[in-house]
Structure formats: structure tokens, C-alpha cells
Amino acid sequence: MALELWMTNDVGQVRGRVAQGFCPVECSVGGQSVVDGLMMDHHGELSGLESVAIRALRDHAGARSEDPRFVGVGQADADMTFAVAALSGILPDDPRVGPLAELIALVDTEPIGVDIASSEVGGILMVWNTLSGSPRDTASATAAVYLWRTLLCLPAQTLALFEAVARQRLQARQEAAREALEAHGRSLGLVLAIERSPVWGFDVWYGRRQQGAFGSVEGWEHPVVVALSQEPGRITVGCPNAAVARELFGPDGLRHVFEALEPKGWGGREAIGGSPRGVDVGADALYKAAECLERFILR
Ligand SMILES: [Mn+2]
Numbered sequence: 001m002a003l004e005l006w007m008t009n010d011v012g013q014v015r016g017r018v019a020q021g022f023c024p025v026e027c028s029v030g031g032q033s034v035v036d037g038l039m040m041d042h043h044g045e046l047s048g049l050e051s052v053a054i055r056a057l058r059d060h061a062g063a064r065s066e067d068p069r070f071v072g073v074g075q076a077d078a079d080m081t082f083a084v085a086a087l088s089g090i091l092p093d094d095p096r097v098g099p100l101a102e103l104i105a106l107v108d109t110e111p112i113g114v115d116i117a118s119s120e121v122g123g124i125l126m127v128w129n130t131l132s133g134s135p136r137d138t139a140s141a142t143a144a145v146y147l148w149r150t151l152l153c154l155p156a157q158t159l160a161l162f163e164a165v166a167r168q169r170l171q172a173r174q175e176a177a178r179e180a181l182e183a184h185g186r187s188l189g190l191v192l193a194i195e196r197s198p199v200w201g202f203d204v205w206y207g208r209r210q211q212g213a214f215g216s217v218e219g220w221e222h223p224v225v226v227a228l229s230q231e232p233g234r235i236t237v238g239c240p241n242a243a244v245a246r247e248l249f250g251p252d253g254l255r256h257v258f259e260a261l262e263p264k265g266w267g268g269r270e271a272i273g274g275s276p277r278g279v280d281v282g283a284d285a286l287y288k289a290a291e292c293l294e295r296f297i298l299r
Pocket residue numbers: 026042051052079080108
């Protein structure tokens with residue numbers, strides 16, 4: 001059978017495919033996880049498990065090589081597609097495969113503060129991110145699974161060319177994020193509001209400090225960031241990680257604040273969330289949210 005990573009957002013369709021023998025990978029919809037015996041999810045009630053990439057490679061490599069049909073939900077990210085590649089047995093026998101799974105797991109669970117560029121296998125992940133586009137459709141998701149094999153089989157010099165481009169892109173985005181912080185950033189106590197930015201820049205805006213732990217407020221210049229994206233106006237709020245969010249807002253992290261934020265309908269997880277989808281908001285809502293967040297910080 002041909003390898004396929006079939007993508008959907010519908011939990012009923014996930015269950016239908018699983019009944020046909022497809023293996024569910026990161027099929028978490030509305031807090032519900034659909035898994036089979038391989039337990040390929042780590043969200044919601046399964047959030048105690050390690051990332052799927054690391055378990056697929058270590059515990060179940062090649063387990064679905066005879067029947068490589070998979071179903072995934074949302075976006076096919078590095079963790080999901082690498083797990084599918086490992087279960088399918090298509091990854092080459094290469095010493096970089098293990099460290100790559102570990103790096104993917106690290107970035108998947110704590111996306112902020114991991115210095116991908118300085119990791120030995122970081123270049124492969126950066127090139128995969130650049131070329132895959134973290135797709136939502138079946139054909140592109142399936143290609144993104146094969147892309148791991150393609151990159152691991154490339155001659156070193158060819159891979160280095162792609163890595164150089166990926167590094168340039170990363171540097172350009174981070175430079176644009178720093179400029180947006182200087183031009184459009186406003187601090188309200190511990191909360192930083194970014195009124196406009198041409199790029200996603202949370203990794204830059206949090207500002208990792210030399211002193212202070214990764215999982216403590218002390219470790220960050222701006223432990224809470226709210227940013228407004230334009231057209232349609234939508235606010236994203238984030239903390240660098242769940243430990244920082246809990247130190248600031250209590251055991252539920254940012255979830256403790258969502259109900260108090262305007263307009264009604266904010267949602268998300270402990271360390272990341274946003275204003276309601278489909279509701280266009282402006283700068284006034286951004287600063288109101290920043291003030292409200294500041295009031296909720298435990299002293
Ligand atoms: Mn994951």
C-alpha cells in the first residue's frame with residue numbers, strides 16, 4: 001500500500017479512517033484524542049506522553065511499514081510527519097535521525113527558547129520547516145513526510161546550500177521582529193503590547209535573559225506578550241512557556257484570564273491564546289487586553 005497522510009479537521013472522518021485501518025497521529029480535536037494501540041498523540045488527556053516523533057522512532061520504528069496509511073488533524077507539523085516517516089520505516093539508517101527526533105520533540109513541546117540554528121541537526125529541521133509549509137492537505141502532508149527522507153539523503157554540500165537560505169530567512173524574520181518591537185512595542189509593567197509587526201516574532205519579543213531560569217519570570221525581558229495582527233485584527237497572547245504562565249497567573253496560566261478579556265470568546269492553552277476567531281479587533285482592544293492581563297498577575 002502507498003504511504004498516505006490523510007488530513008482532516010473532522011473527528012467523525014478521523015474515526016471513519018481509523019475504522020478502515022488508518023493509524024491516527026496527533027488526532028486531537030476539541031480536547032478529545034483519537035488513538036490506536038500505538039498511542040500517537042500527546043495532547044489533552046495524553047499530555048503526559050512524550051512527543052510522537054520521539055516515541056515513533058524509539059518504540060515503533062517501521063511498525064506500519066506494511067500498511068503506511070495515516071490520518072492527521074490540523075496542520076502536518078514536524079512532529080507529526082517525522083512520526084509518520086518513522087512508523088513507515090522510510091527514514092534512512094543515519095546517525096542524525098535520533099538527534100533529529102530529540103530536537104523535533106523539544107521544539108514541539110517548548111517552541112520558545114530552543115536555539116535550533118546552533119543544534120547540529122538544526123539545519124535539517126529549518127530546511128524542512130521552510131520547504132514543507134506545515135500543510136493542511138493530504139497531498140502536501142504526504143510529500144512533507146517524504147521530505148524527511150529526501151533531506152537526510154541529500155549530499156552534504158547540497159543540504160548546506162538549503163541550510164544557508166533557511167538561516168537567512170530566520171535572521172531576516174528576527175530582525176524585522178526586533179524593528180517592530182522598537183517601533184510599535186509598548187510595555188505595561190510585565191506585559192508587552194506589539195501594535196503591529198510584519199512578521200511573527202514572539203521568540204524575539206519575550207527576550208531570554210542571561211540570568212534567571214527558562215521556567216521563571218526572571219528569565220525573560222517580557223514574560224507576557226500581546227500582539228495585534230492586521231486584516232482581520234486578531235490578538236495573540238503568549239508566555240514563553242507554561243511554567244512562566246503559571247507563576248504569573250496561577251495553576252491555569254493564561255486560561256485563568258481568558259474569561260475576563262474583551263471581546264468575549266478568548267481561548268487557548270496555559271501559555272498561548274487569542275481573541276475570538278472571526279471578530280475583527282483594533283489597537284484599543286489590544287491595550288485593554290494588556291491592562292487586564294497586567295491586573296491578573298499574582299504579586
Ligand atoms: Mn506534537
